[in-house]
Amino acid sequence: MKITIVAGARPNFMKIAPIIKAIEQAQHRGKKLTYRLVHTGQHYDKKMSESFFEELNIPAPEVNLEAGGGSQAEQTAAIMVRFEKELLENRPDVVVVVGDVTSTMACSITAKKLGVEVAHVEGGIRSGDMSMPEEINRIVTDSITDHFFTTSQTANENLLRSGVQPDRIHFVGNTMIDTLLSNIGRLKDPEISVRGVKLQERAYFTLTLHRPANVDEQSKLRDMMHAIIEGTGQYPIIFPVHPRTARHLEELSIMDERLHFVEPLSYLQFNYLVKYSKGVITDSGGITEETTIMGVPCLTLRDNTERPETITIGTNELIGTNPSHLKPYLDKLLKGDWKKGGVPPLWDGKASERIVAKLIELYN
Numbered sequence: 001m002k003i004t005i006v007a008g009a010r011p012n013f014m015k016i017a018p019i020i021k022a023i024e025q026a027q028h029r030g031k032k033l034t035y036r037l038v039h040t041g042q043h044y045d046k047k048m049s050e051s052f053f054e055e056l057n058i059p060a061p062e063v064n065l066e067a068g069g070g071s072q073a074e075q076t077a078a079i080m081v082r083f084e085k086e087l088l089e090n091r092p093d094v095v096v097v098v099g100d101v102t103s104t105m106a107c108s109i110t111a112k113k114l115g116v117e118v119a120h121v122e123g124g125i126r127s128g129d130m131s132m133p134e135e136i137n138r139i140v141t142d143s144i145t146d147h148f149f150t151t152s153q154t155a156n157e158n159l160l161r162s163g164v165q166p167d168r169i170h171f172v173g174n175t176m177i178d179t180l181l182s183n184i185g186r187l188k189d190p191e192i193s194v195r196g197v198k199l200q201e202r203a204y205f206t207l208t209l210h211r212p213a214n215v216d217e218q219s220k221l222r223d224m225m226h227a228i229i230e231g232t233g234q235y236p237i238i239f240p241v242h243p244r245t246a247r248h249l250e251e252l253s254i255m256d257e258r259l260h261f262v263e264p265l266s267y268l269q270f271n272y273l274v275k276y277s278k279g280v281i282t283d284s285g286g287i288t289e290e291t292t293i294m295g296v297p298c299l300t301l302r303d304n305t306e307r308p309e310t311i312t313i314g315t316n317e318l319i320g321t322n323p324s325h326l327k328p329y330l331d332k333l334l335k336g337d338w339k340k341g342g343v344p345p346l347w348d349g350k351a352s353e354r355i356v357a358k359l360i361e362l363y364n
Contacts, residue, residue, distance in 0.1 A: 001033040001363040004092040004111075007061070008042035008079070008103025011286055013052035014267065015098040015121060018178035018352035020058060026356050033360060036090055040079050040103040041066040051266045056179060062090075072102060072133060079106040087114050093363045094119050097141065098175070105137040112144045121175060121355065123148030124155030124164075127306040131213075135306070147362065149355050152309045152344060170358050173351030174344075180271065180290055181349035187272035190265055194236045199276075205232050206277040210242040213321050214283050214301055218252055220321070221245075224301065225254045227323035228281060231330035234258070235278060240265050279333050281326075288316040293347065297338040299329050315341035 003023070007016045016037070023035050039061035052058065063086060067078035079102065087095075087110065095111040097104045098121040108118045123142050127135050142148065148164065150156050151174040159169050192199050207228060215221050228237065237259050241249065249261070265273065274280055274290060279297040282288070285307050291298035292314025299319050310316035315338070319325050332338060346354075 001094075001360065002090075002092040003033060003035040003359065003363075004087070004090070004095045004116075005035055005037050006040065006083075006095060006097045006103055006107045007037065008040035008067075008107075009099075009101040010043050010052065012098050012101060012103070013056060013058060014179045014286075015175045017056040017058050018175050018182065019096070019098075019121070019355060021182075022352040022356040025353075026360065031360055032364065033356075036063075036092065037061040038083065038086055038107075039064045040083070040107070041068045042075065042079070042101060042103045043068065055266055055268050056183070067103075075102055076106045079103055080110045083107050083110045084114065087111060087116060092116060094146075094359065096121060096359075098122060100125075100134040100137045100141070102133070102137065105140050108141045108144055117146040118144065119147040119149065119359065120145040121149045122151055122155075124150045124159040124169070125152075125306040126155075126158050127304045129304045132211075138306075147358075149351075149358070151347075151351075152307075154308055170354070171346065172354040172358070173346030173348060174289060175351045175355070176286060176289055177293055177347045178349050178352050180293055183268060183271075184275075186268055187275060188266070188268040189272055190262070190269040192238060192260070192262060192273070194260060199236065199238070201276040202278045204236040204238055204277060206273050206280045206282075207237050207239040208242070208280075208282045208284055208287065209239075209245050209301070211283040211302065213303075215245045215248050218248060220323075221248055222252050222254065223323040224321075224326075225249075225252075225259075227326045229256045229259060231327040232258070233330075233334055236260060238262060238273060238277075240270060240273075279330075279338075288314070289347075291315055292341060293343060295341060297333050299326065299333075301326070309344040313342050313344045315339065 041064050065082040094117045096119045097108050111118050129135055148169050149172045156169050239261050241261050275294050280291050281299045283301045288298050288310040292310045298316040301319055303320050
């Protein structure tokens with residue numbers, strides 16, 4: 001069996017690392033399968049790409065399509081043109097795509113048009129928000145996917161409602177959690193100091209913002225930042241700034257002695273920061289999964305989520321994008337009244353083993 005694995009952007013790298021490891025373990029057991037790793041180049045900044053390959057021991061990709069930059073349409077077109085050439089020269093039995101970035105959708109379409117089957121890792125998740133590019137990517141990808149590897153019962157139900165046959169849905173767990181659990185003992189202290197004093201455990205907040213609903217409109221971003229500063233008491237706020245957000249913050253000149261902007265961190269450094277936070281304030285979906293596993297309170301500044309299990313089972317709460325809604329949740333956290341949370345089913349570090357076992361069953 002020949003597998004092509006596609007990775008394009010930062011969220012993909014955490015998801016492919018354990019799959020590659022599980023494939024290599026199967027090879028050592030004598031299973032007849034090979035893989036070819038294709039990096040589309042959607043993220044090309046070192047901190048957003050190369051450092052993840054180094055830290056997570058991901059082998060160098062066989063090819064980098066170097067399709068970064070440009071508008072969404074330009075990037076999609078570049079990925080499709082270059083991935084088509086790749087598949088014509090190195091035709092696999094199945095293309096494995098992960099997550100919901102532009103590369104996921106573009107490579108799925110390209111593969112299907114060439115008659116190559118597609119397996120979607122993290123298939124079936126939905127936010128219901130069509131203003132999110134990721135939601136469009138998910139829907140398009142899942143409409144042509146052959147086999148779905150899902151993270152939750154909710155994802156299974158979403159697929160069944162859309163008409164997917166049950167024998168194409170494989171509930172395996174969460175590969176991002178595989179990566180987190182296998183690296184939890186390797187996390188690296190980013191050694192951030194505040195006024196010359198090293199950060200203390202549970203004595204700071206971690207903040208991330210990047211979604212257009214929060215950062216593109218200056219008045220909303222200003223009001224949200226003020227609400228965060230006001231609601232976090234006397235605790236420092238550590239903000240690894242996404243390049244998209246940095247541009248807007250510079251224009252607003254938002255400053256406070258407790259607010260500390262830092263460069264984007266590597267995977268091991270960022271999760272160290274998260275693990276020892278008093279709480280995390282974010283608009284990222286993936287971070288809500290990691291905080292759930294680490295038992296860290298998480299406040300999500302979005303009006304919807306494609307990962308409801310982080311709320312119903314985990315440590316996450318959906319706050320919304322209205323800044324006035326934030327303070328009551330922060331008050332609850334500061335009083336020590338935050339829910340304990342639990343771990344969703346099959347988030348046990350073995351999702352990738354299940355994926356590879358099913359691929360062998362399907363394609364060998």
